[in-house]
Amino acid sequence: xxxxxxxxxxxxxxxxxxxxxxxxxxxxxxxxxxxxxxxxxxxxxxxxxxxxxxxxxxxxxxxxxxxxxxxxxxxxxxxxxxxxxxxxxxxxxxxxxxxxxxxxxxxxxxxxxxxxxxxxxxxxxxxxxxxxxxxxxxxxxxxxxxxxxxxxxxxxxxxxxxxxxxxxxxxxxxxxxxxxxxxxxxxxxxxxxxxxxx
Amino acid sequence: xxxxxxxxxxxxxxxxxxxxxxxxxxxxxxxxxxxxxxxxxxxxxxxxxxxxxxxxxxxxxxxxxxxxxxxxxxxxxxxxxxxxxxxxxxxxxxxxxxxxxxxxxxxxxxxxxxxxxxxxxxxxxxxxxxxxxxxxxxxxxxxxxxxxxxxxxxxxxxxxxxxxxxxxxxxxxxxxxxxxxxxxxxxxxxxxxxxxxxxxxxxxxxxxxxxxxxxxxxxxxxxxxxxxxxxxxxxxxxxxxxxxxxxxxxxxxxxxxxxxxxxxxxxxxxxxxxxxxxxxxxxxxxxxxxxxxxxxxxxx
Numbered sequence: 262x263x264x265x266x267x268x269x270x271x272x273x274x275x276x277x278x279x280x281x282x283x284x285x286x287x288x289x290x291x292x293x294x295x296x297x298x299x300x301x302x303x304x305x306x307x308x309x310x311x312x313x314x315x316x317x318x319x320x321x322x323x324x325x326x327x328x329x330x331x332x333x334x335x336x337x338x339x340x341x342x343x344x345x346x347x348x349x350x351x352x353x354x355x356x357x358x359x360x361x362x363x364x365x366x367x368x369x370x371x372x373x374x375x376x377x378x379x380x381x382x383x384x385x386x387x388x389x390x391x392x393x394x395x396x397x398x399x400x401x402x403x404x405x406x407x408x409x410x411x412x413x414x415x416x417x418x419x420x421x422x423x424x425x426x427x428x429x430x431x432x433x434x435x436x437x438x439x440x441x442x443x444x445x446x447x448x449x450x451x452x453x454x455x456x457x458x459x
Numbered sequence: 460x461x462x463x464x465x466x467x468x469x470x471x472x473x474x475x476x477x478x479x480x481x482x483x484x485x486x487x488x489x490x491x492x493x494x495x496x497x498x499x500x501x502x503x504x505x506x507x508x509x510x511x512x513x514x515x516x517x518x519x520x521x522x523x524x525x526x527x528x529x530x531x532x533x534x535x536x537x538x539x540x541x542x543x544x545x546x547x548x549x550x551x552x553x554x555x556x557x558x559x560x561x562x563x564x565x566x567x568x569x570x571x572x573x574x575x576x577x578x579x580x581x582x583x584x585x586x587x588x589x590x591x592x593x594x595x596x597x598x599x600x601x602x603x604x605x606x607x608x609x610x611x612x613x614x615x616x617x618x619x620x621x622x623x624x625x626x627x628x629x630x631x632x633x634x635x636x637x638x639x640x641x642x643x644x645x646x647x648x649x650x651x652x653x654x655x656x657x658x659x660x661x662x663x664x665x666x667x668x669x670x671x672x673x674x675x676x677x678x679x680x681x682x683x684x685x686x687x688x689x690x691x692x693x694x695x696x697x698x699x700x701x702x703x704x705x706x707x708x709x710x711x712x713x714x715x716x717x718x719x720x721x722x723x724x725x726x727x728x729x730x731x732x733x734x735x736x737x738x739x740x741x742x743x744x745x746x747x748x749x750x751x752x753x754x755x756x757x758x759x
Contacts, residue, residue, distance in 0.1 A: 286529075286530060286533040286534070289529060289533065290530070293525070293526060294526075297517045297522055298514070298516045298517050300517075301515060301517035301521070302515050306515075315525070318517065318525055319524075320696070322529055323532060323698070326529060326533060327697070327698075352696070393508075393511050394512055394513070397509065397512055398512070412509075416509050417509065417512060437467070437470065441469070441470055441502075444470070444501065444502050444506070444509075445501050445502065445505070447505040448500075448501035448505040449501065451504070451508055
């Protein structure tokens with residue numbers, strides 16, 4: 262995933278946001294198309310499955326639609342969107358935690374892989390790669406939220422330390438410390454499966 | 460240099476982000492410190508593992524569904540997009556709540572609710588809970604004659620259904636099964652699912668919150684507490700329409716039972732087909748709202 266500023270050039274964003282704030286639904290839809298993958302990626306990494314990620318994405322974009330009028334341009338739209346996404350993500354996970362029976366069942370569609378993977382390495386390699394990804398995603402879900410959030414934002418979403426710090430309203434030092442602990446813990450959880458990455 | 464100072468640089472060292480001079484010092488330290496060496500190996504391993512995760516894209520079918528839901532919600536709530544005020548909390552002070560309640564009644568004045576009191580002092584809304592009075596805990600309520608709840612249809616905004624919040628004060632001691640049965644059999648729940656849409660919830664949620672809190676005050680219970688609870692529940696999901704509240708007992712504990720209706724997630728129709736039932740302990744709410752949640756039920 263690229264840096265936030267790579268998605269939707271700032272100038273184009275400003276025009277779209279302005280139109281969206283005026284009630285232009287087409288502009289909202291364009292913003293959705295520009296950022297849907299970015300938001301879905303974050304939602305998927307936080308919830309651990311496609312079904313919950315889709316639910317969460319809908320909540321996020323509905324919230325964006327409701328709240329876009331309050332965006333004042335003090336940050337980039339991308340940063341503002343991330344903040345909305347993180348807040349909704351926390352609320353979503355908190356609600357799910359209260360009602361374990363609502364957690365999505367097994368059998369979600371597999372994570373989409375690059376189309377060229379089959380040709381490059383054969384089906385066996387694809388299966389191994391998919392299994393490795395599943396294991397890592399499951400390990401991610403075992404991290405407490407306080408560690409998973411900065412790890413996902415920095416390592417997977419590509420945000421810089423200061424951007425993560427701003428989003429999570431934490432000192433940069435705390436962000437670095439949590440990412441350190443998250444990666445150590447992740448390695449310990451993945452230790453039994455280390456052969457997958459040799 | 461102590462391990463602690465090196466540890467601060469370990470991630471950047473493993474990721475290749477350290478300046479050469481500093482990297483040399485870290486490398487030299489790792490050759491003599493088993494603990495830091497083990498940590499760097501774990502950091503290296505986790506880096507490899509995370510790098511194996513390819514970016515994920517939103518499936519096209521999911522995108523189509525969400526886009527349709529956005530269009531549907533946007534079209535229904537279009538007037539509200541321009542005038543929607545931010546959803547501030549209602550629970551700052553009793554005076555503030557009272558003022559808000561009076562202002563809402565004066566400004567809106569669109570919904571007329573007649574709350575009837577039975578001979579035992581209990582409050583019922585038989586028109587809204589029809590189908591339940593003959594069964595389950597509600598049968599303990601003293602019945603009132605039909606039509607005691609008056610709704611002047613002419614004063615309601617066009618598009619709004621005649622369903623109004625239901626508030627009861629009872630000594631019913633529910634258990635989980637009894638509570639589920641109560642809500643399963645509620646006609647008002649079915650009417651909300653058939654009639655209400657996201658647009659209604661966006662536009663009229665505040666009205667329902669205030670009416671419910673006002674009615675609870677009229678019944679002699681703490682309307683401010685009820686409104687605070689509803690606001691706490693809905694702050695993470697503002698588009699939840701409160702349609703039911705009851706002061707009751709749940710497995711012997713005094714609680715407030717709150718029913719809310721919400722949109723079915725990922726459903727393009729944007730109908731309010733999801734019902735939530737929250738059971739919350741008022742004695743614990745002010746100290747820690749999270750710990751006051753005794754029971755939660757979501758029905759789709």
